[in-house]
Amino acid sequence: MPGTNGALRQFTRRTALTALGAGIVGATAASWPRLTGADIPGRGDNSLSIAIMGTAADAAARQKVIDAFAKVHPEIKVKVQAIQAVDWKDFFTKILTMVAAGTPPDVVYVATEGAQLFAEKLAHPLDEYLRRDADHMKEYFADVHPSLVEAFMYKGSLFQLPIDWNAANMYYNTASLRQAGLERPADNWTHTDFRSTLAAMKKANPKDFTPYYWTNRLFGGVVPWLYANDTSFLKETKSPGGEWLWDGFYANDPSRSLRSGGYQWLEPNADDPRVFESFDYLRGLVKDGLGVRPEEGGGSALIGLFASNRIGTTPAGGYWVQGLHEAGMTEDGFDVQFFPKWRTQRHQFGTAGYAIMKTAKDKDAAWEWVKFSSSLEAMQIVFPTPNTTPARRSMVNEQLYAGTGPRNWKVFYDTLDRFPTTGPIPAPPQQAAVETALMKNVSLAVSGDERQLKDALSSMQRDLELALRRQP
C-alpha cells in the first residue's frame, strides 16, 4: 500500500520534526536559569553571595558555618560559591571576570595579595560598621594581633577582618637535622648559621637530598630574605590615619606606636644594595648545591617531597601542618623555627578575610556575615584542623596541633609577638603586575654569575617601575 506508506512516512517525519521542535523549546525552557545566569549564587534571588577560593568540597565544608549563621540571622539567606584557582592572582582574575560579566559576588574572601586592589577598586570600608558595633567587636580585636589588622588598612580605612594568616617560618626535617649531628637551631639563628646547617645536612644525607627548597612566589620566596635583611624589592611606607581604629581597639597594645593608616608600596627598590646582597646570598646557596634554583610558581609537589625526607628545610606557614600530617609525617618528623636573622628578624606574613563589595545588594547583611565569620564560634567551625593559622590567638593552642605537631607550634603566633614589625606580603593595587615583575627575574638572578644577577635586578627595577606606573 504505497499511499499508506507515504502517509505514514509523512506523518512520522512531521511527528519527528514536531517532537524535535518541542524538545528544543522544552530544553531551552528547562535550561533557562542556566542560560540567563539565574542559577549563579545570589542572582535571581536576594541571597547573599559569598565567593571563596577553593573547590565545591570547600564550599560544602562551609555549610556548618552557614547553618550556624542561619540560627543567628534566619532572615539572611547565604550562598557560598567556591572558585577554583591555581593561586590568589588567578582567583582575583576570576572575580574580576565575574564583575565584568555583571555577576559580582557580594562578599569575597580576599588574601593580602589582593587586599589593596579590592580596597582601591572593589571593596566597601568597614569603618562605619566597626564604629557602630564597637562594643561587640572589642572581643575580636583583643584576640587578634594588630599586625594582621594593619595589613587590611588602606588609606586610613579598614576593609577586612583577618580570619586566618601565615608567616614564612622555617620548617625543617628533624631526622635530616639529627643525621647531620645538629640540634634544633636557636631562636635567633642567623643567615650564616642557616648556611652552615644546610652544608652539614648536605654532607650527611644522600646525594639526591635537597637541603633548602624554596619557591619563586610572592610569599615565601625571596621576600622573607629581603625582610630579614631589612629591605624589600618595593619601598615600603605607611599612610597616615587609622587612629580611630588603633585608639578604639588597641590603645594599650605595646606596638600601638607602630600602627598606621596602612602600608604603601609606591616605588621600586630592586636597586637597593641590600637587595643585591640578599639575592647574592641565595645565589651562593644555589651555586653550592645547598638550595634549589626556584621554578616560577613551582612548589606543588613540595609537601610530598618534604614528607618523603628529601628536603631538609623550606619556608612555610602554619598552613603546612595538616598537609604534612596527611602525607604521613609524624609529629616528631618535622618542626618549625623562626626565619633566620640577618640585619633584623622581621618576618613576612600573609592574611585573609572577607571583603564586602561596593556592589553588594545588602551591605548590612554582608557586614553581619563578616562579623559572624570573625566570631570564635564561626572560626572554630571553619578551622577544626591546622590547615592554616587562625587569626585569633586563643585558637592557636595545644589542642589544635595535638597529634599533628609540630612540637614548637608556638613559633607561629610568637612570630608576631616577638617581631612586631613583621610585615605583610608587599602587594600594592598593581599586585599582579608587580608579582610578575618579581617572579620573572628571580630565577635568572640566582642562577648565573654576578653579572647576570646585576642584569636581572636592573630588569626587575625597570619592570617594577612600569608595573607601578600603571593604574590598577
Next chain:
Amino acid sequence: MSTATSTPTGTGSEPGRKPAHKGSSTSKRGRVQQRWLPWAFLAPTIVGMGIFTLLPIVASIALAFFRWDIISAPTFVGFDNFAEVVQDPTVRVSFLNTIVFVVVAVALQLGLALGLAIMVQEKLPAWLRVFFRSAFFFPLILSAASVSIFMRYLFNEQFGVVNWLLSIVGIPAVPWLTTPGGSAAVVILVYVWQNFGFSFLLFIGGLASIPVETYEAASIDGATGWRKHWFVTLPLLSPTTLVASVMAIINALQVFDQPYVLTRGGPGDSTRTAVMVIFESAFQRLEFGQASAIGVILTLIIMAITAAQFRLSKRFVFYQ
C-alpha cells in the same frame, strides 16, 4: 522543484477552485520557500557566528582604542594603546619569542610528522599502521594544561624523571625549567609532542592519495629510495604540506598553555609569548585596551603570514 504541486493532499485543494489558480498559488509559495528556506536553515549558524565570533571581533577592535579596566567606564584614547604596546619591551620580546618559537616548533612538527607518516605508511604492516595513527594522534586530545603540569614534574631539576634517567648514563642534572635555553627547549618539545599528531594524520591522508602508478613510473625511470621521495612524494604531497603548514603556523602563533603552565613565561621573558602578554595585560594588569591592541597586531601578523603562504604556494605547490 516544487513539492506543493506534486502533493495530492495539498492544502490548496478546495472545492470550486480552478487547478491553474491553485498551481499558481502553490508555485508562488514554492518560490518564496525556495528563497527563504536556505536562510532559515542558515539562520542559527549565522546568528551564532554573529554573536559569538563577529561581535567579539568588532568589539575587540573597538576596545583597542579605549582604556578599560573592567571596573571603571572605558575612556577613548585613540592610538595610545598601540603606541604603548609598540614601546613596551616585554611585548617586543614576546613577539620575537613567538616568531622564533613558530619557526622552530613548526619545522620540527612538520618534519617529524612527515618522517613518521612516510615510515608508518610504507614500512609498517596494516595492523600496526592503525595502532600508530591512533597513538600519534592521542596527545592531541589531552588537555594542554594537564600535559604541561605532568611535564613540569618530569622536567623538574631535582626530582624529575628526565634528569634521573640522564643521571643513569652519567649526565649531570639539567636545569630544564630554570634557565632560558632549557625552558625554551622544554616548551618546544612539549608543544611539538602534543601537536605533531594532527600534521601526521594530514600527511597520512596525503600519502594515501598519491597513485601507486606514479611510484612505479619513477622506479622504471631508475629512481630509488630518497630520490623517489624527493621527486615524487614531496611534490605530490605539497598541497597537503601547504594545508598542514598553514594550520601549524596559525596554531603556533597562538601558543599559550604550554609556556604558561610550564614556565609562566620565564625565566625572565625567555618563554613569554604574544598570547601570554595578551592574557597578562587583560586579566592581570586589567588593561583590556592594550590587550586588544596586542590582539589586533597578532591577528594582522597571522593574516599576513597566511596570505604570504598562499602566495608562495603558487610557486611551490603542485596539484595533480
